[in-house]
Amino acid sequence: MEIESDDKVIPVSKSKGKQKSLTSGSSVQVAQAIQNSDSDSDSDESEDDGPFPELFLSDEGEPNAEDSEGSQSEDSISFSDEVDDAELGSLLDSSSESDPNEDLDTFISRSTSKPNEQEPEIETFGRHSIDYMKKARTKPSEFVDGISVKVWDEIEPGYGSESSTEDAANRIGNIPAHFYDDMPHIGYDIDGKKIMRPAKGDELDKFLAGVEDPTAWTSVEDKLLHKNVQLTDEELELIHKLAKAENPDAEFDPYEPMIEFFTGKGKEMTTPLSGKPEPKRRFIPSKWEHKKVMKIVRAIRQGRIIPNKPKVEKPQFYALWSNDDQPRAPGPMYMPAPKLKLPGHVESYNPPAEYLFDDEEKKQWEEADPSDRKIDFLPSKYTNLRLVPGYENFVQERFERCLDLYLAPRMLRRRPKLDISDPSELLPKLPSPKDLRPFPSVCSIEYVHENGARVRTVSIDPTGMWVATGSEDGEIRIWECKVGRCAMKWRLCGKETTPVYAVEWCPDPTKCILAAAVGGKVVMVSPLSVLSPSQATSTIEAAHAGFSTASDTPTISDAKWSRASEKDRDTGVLIEISVPGTPKQVTWHKRGDYLASVSSESANKSVLIHQLSKHQTQSPFKRTKGTVQKVTFHPLKPHLFVATQRYVRVYDLLGQTLMKTLQPGVRWISSLDVHPMGDNVVIGSYDKRLVWHDMDLSDRPYKTLRLELSSKSHSMR
Structure with missing residues (x-):
């Protein structure tokens, strides 16, 4: 193996022909490593796998074209994909002639080389890594700088994803x-x-959506976002199963075969639940059980216990003179005794001062008969419970209690069971109309206006002699009650045909005055020509006394009292009171000095109270709740009943407060009247109902009557 120094590149080749480049600068280190490995290999020659592969050096130490492509620097080394750790070990072990510095430098360069980011599946050592998760890839940036950036694959979030899209x-x-x-x-x-807030349709949109949209019934409203959310098929199926009381799990099989985990064939439990050894007492007879058994044995031997003793039939006695078909009467029923009265504050050991007796009260208690005393002991006061002595009358009270339980009979009262065969038996039996005679059954007198004008209002004189009527043609007539003769008539609006809405006689019999509501005024008239001279004089004086009386009581500016003209005074017209609006009702107080008028369209001045003796008019309300229909005075107390469309309010005129509100439960009140004693109120309505209120009871009706005729004015005179 040839190694050159002075930074000369030594190409290294393998049997497959691919070359590697190794710098000679680190050849000394490689040689030392190989020398150490040779010394180790001498000790065990069996580990030598064969000769070291040949090293092919290129000319002048210049790298090949393949080496230049894979090299990244002068100190880098690149291996083929097929080189692994096993081949590298065999390469180093078998090269006894190679330079150790060269092999060590190759190993270090391979371990410190930068991986190829273009192929992320190849790890640092050149092996294919297992792709456990998505990795980023590097690509040039789309911006002008062209810097490489990492690009991650898009994550598709599922049901179990940690993405925030849900x-x-x-x-x-x-x-x-x-x-x-x-x-x-x-x-x-x-x-x-x-x-x-999103737009929300009305009920019509919901109806159209339910008719036109076939999927409208499969959506629910999201209360957080205020919009409809479509349910999935899985959710709809889940709802259907829950509605049918079925298991919502689609994979659940209620009829699957039972799996015998611990008792099935081949699955028996062979190991005990506990490996603890059995105690000694499990194998020794119990001493106490032996004693119990011997006790029973001795009783059997002595004859006190006879096993399997035959039953002896008792003789049966029959009552000769009794009826066997009658059941035997049951025994007396248990009834609990009445409980004692619970002790009060007076029986305390430290009662309040007001419960203690002074000397005079103590003397009266001692002198009184025991049966007349309210309490049968003298109250005493102690600072603490330790100082309380024994009760001297304890035994006597217990004895009297026992006497009460023994001597006083107790019985259970039961309501009789009604045997009703016909529901008509529950109705009260009314007397025959023949037994109630005489009562009016025939029309005897008719008071008819000319030209068939409809009568709007009727009032009867307190003496019962005269009857006053008002018609739609603006005419007021006074009739003699017994014979039906027309005594007098007035047309208060001249040629105009303004209807007369109300007429009311003064309840004071010394004043024969008739108040009428016609047009925009309240007129007071009197039949002077048919009265006695003394009664006519007293009537005129009572009506005109207010013009000469000066009063400091303020009066409203809209109401004006004025005398009638001389021509009208000759006919019996006494006073005219101009009021705001059109008065529809007039009502007198029982004493005959105060008169109330109602003008529904006059807002806070719809109710006015007029005083005849001083010619003053007052408005009791700054504002009214609802439209006033009728008013009336309490006959005995300074109370005013004000009826609106659905309620009747009772006001205290002296205290200027609202006392009570009656709720008749009708749609529109038409009439109102109070009993002469003031404890009952009758209310009529346009929906053909007559409501009776008891003032001493609730604000709800005491009784409601349904009328067959149209609504009329009702009275309790």
Whole structure:
């Protein structure tokens, strides 16, 4: 083997013809390594595999074309793909004539050479590496600099992938979604930007989607993103199986054969569950069991225990005079005794001061008869429980308790079982109408307006002598109640045909005054021509007394009291009150001094209270809840009932507070009246219902009656 120095390249060849380049600068180190290997090989000549392959030197030490292509530097060495560690070992062991420095330099260069990145599957030692995972490849950059960059293959994320593609776009976490109900966005994404609320269709869009879109029923709403998400076939199949109470696992077989893991043939468990040796007591008879057995044996020998003793039939006695078909009456039923009354504060060892007796109370208790005493002991006070003495009446109380349990009979009361064959038996039996006579059954008198005008309102005089009616043609008539004669009539709106909405007699019998709501005013009239002179004089004085009385009580500017003209006064028109809006109702207080009017369209001035003696008008409400339909006064208390469309509110006029709200449960209230005692209220409605409220009970109706006729005005006079 020839080795040249002075940096002369020595080509090394193998049997396959490929050449390797080795620098002579490291030939000394290789020679030393080979010399050491020769000394080791002399000791064991059997390990020599054969002669070292020949070394072919190129002319003048110039490398071949193949060597120049594979070489990366002057100190580099390249091997073919077929060279492995075994061949290298045989190469070094068999070369007794080669330079040791050359072989060592070859080994070091091969171990420190840079791998070829163009072929990532070839590792440093030239072997094919196992491709356990995807590796990067190097390619020139697409930018101007042209620097090589590593390119990784794209990862296709699956169900078990750690990729973030499955994360929700809305990153609000566990925050409730209703926090964003009043905001234009529904949350924030991973960059902190707002996710705007998507458009959402109405019920019509949902209906059209369910009719036109065949896949609408297979989608669910994502509450986090506020959009519909299509379910997969696997999820739909899972839902169907859960709805049928089946196992959701498609591969589950409920009828698969049982596998006998521990008892099957060839699978028997031959090893014990525990290798602990059995204790000695398992092999020795028990001493205590022997004693129990001997005790039974002695009893058998002595005749106290007779095994297999034959049963002796007892004689049966029969009652000659009893009926065998009647069942025997059961024994007395157990009923628990009544419990004692629990002790109160007065029986405490340290009761409050108000439970202790003073000298006078103690004297009264001692002088009273024991049966008249509220308590059968004197309350005492102690600082602690240790100082409490024994109760002297304990035995006596226990004795009385035993007497009560022994002497006082107890019985179980049972409700009788109803034997109902016909449901009509549950209805109360009403008396025959013949037994209720006399009652009105024939129309005796009719009060008819001319030209067939429809009557809107009716009111009866407190004396029962006169009947006042108001019609749609604006005419008010006063009829004699018994004979139906028309005593007087007024047309308060002149030639205009304004309907008369309400008429109401003053409840004070000394004042024969009729209040009427017509047009935009409240008019007070009186049939002076048919009254006695004294009654006519008192009526005129009561109506005109307010014009000469000055009062400091403020009155609203929209209401104006004025005298009627001389021509109208001769016909019985006394006073005209101009009010805002069109009054639809007038009602008097029981004393006859206050009058209330209702104008539904006048907002906060829809309810006005007028005082006849002072000619003043007040508005009790700054604002009203709902549209006022009817009002009425409480007959005994300063209370005002205000009925809106669906509710009746009770106000205290003195305290200026809301006391109660009645809920009749009707659609539209038409009429309202209060009992003369003030404890019952009757409400009529346009939906043909009559509701009865008891003021002492709940705010709900006590009774509701369904009327067959149309709604009318109801009264409890």
